[in-house]
Amino acid sequence: MVFFKRELSPVEIFERALKDKQAARQRLTERLVxxxxxxxxxRVVAERLAKAGASNGQLDRAEAKMQAVEHKAKALRASVAECDEQIVLAERAFADAVAQRDRDRAANEIEAVASAIEQAVPRFEIGAAALVDAVTRGRAALTEASRFAADVDDIRREVLSAAELICWELRTAATRTRAGNINVALLAPPEVRQLPAPETDRQMIYTLNPLTWREGEEVKRVPAFTMTALPKALLPLALAHQHVDYLNARRVQTLMHVHGSGPQQSEPTPDDPALVDLDALAAQPEETPRADVA
Structure with a gap:
């Protein structure tokens, strides 16, 4: 019968190496004692012979024996010191392997959450579509039913967009966790994300410059390098002037690793010279300015 030897994990390899070094030091220490x-x-024998007035031959032999043992002890002390240095390196490598294992486990759990969300999204979409179909199937078109169907469809689109975004954020967090660039609290409560108003069709994008625009009586201002829900009416203009970009754009992924994906900066002030007014930009003649993205 052929037995296959199980491949050791990095943690087991470094742990075994550390134990071997510690055992070797223990053996060297016993020999040194x-x-x-x-x-x-x-030394006691040589001192006794010297005090008793022994012959030169006796003293030479005693000194030779003492020096031989002294050289052996000196070599053993050097070996113990070298072994101590190797143990320090082995302990450091073992600690790094344990930390990497823990990061990998955390990253796997985060990726599992993202996968679970992705698997649940189609079922949610089918259920929402079935609900809208059930409301609008009847011949009698009631205003309340039509409004309810429209609300359900708005919520469906918003949930799909939010699910895509949160899956991307989770996978990014998993990658950074695996690389040791972020500390993720798996049991921390999720952030409460305020959904945009249903009557405004929006697109989640990433800002490359501080932006401002008006929605009715409210003035919106967002800093640069932040994810925000931009009204789709302003999206083509902002994209054309490269003041924003899509979340899956390659440069956006790099900028998120550098600046983060959350609202880490404070809201820009109205007199910020870098603030871009999208409403004023829309009223200007057609130009081709480009945003200065560092």
Missing amino acids: VAERALEEK
Whole structure:
């Protein structure tokens, strides 16, 4: 019968190496204790012979024996010191392997959450579509029913967009966790994300410059390098002037690793010279300015 040897994990490899170094040091320490004891005995003998007035030959032999044991003890002390250095390196490598294992486990759990969301999204979409179909199937078109169907469809689109975004954020967090660039609290409560008003069709994008625009009586201002829900009416203009970009754009992924994906900056002030007014930009003649993205 052929037995297959299980491949050791990095943690097990470094742990075994550390234990081997510790065992080797223990053996060297025991030999050093014996050598130190023998050296002390040789010194006592040499001192006794010298006090008793022994011949030169006797003293030479006693000194030779003492020096041989002394050299052996010195070599053993150097070996113990070298072994101590190797143990420090082995402990550091073992600790790094344990930390990487823990990061990998955390990253796997985050990716599992993203996968679960992706698997649940189609079922949600089918259920929402079935609900809208059930409301609008009847011949009698009631205003309340039509409004309810429109609300359900708006919520469906918003949930699909939010699910896509949160899956991307989770996978990005998993990658950064695996690389040791972020500390993720798996049991922390999720952030409460305020959904945009149903009557405004929006697109989640990433800002490359601080932006401002008006929605009715409210003035919106967002800093640069932040995810925000921009009204789709302003999206083509902002994209054309490269003041925003889509979340799956390659440069956006790099900027998110550098600046983060959350609202880490404070809201820009109205007199910020870098603030771009999208409403004023829309009223200007057609130009081809380009945003200065560092």
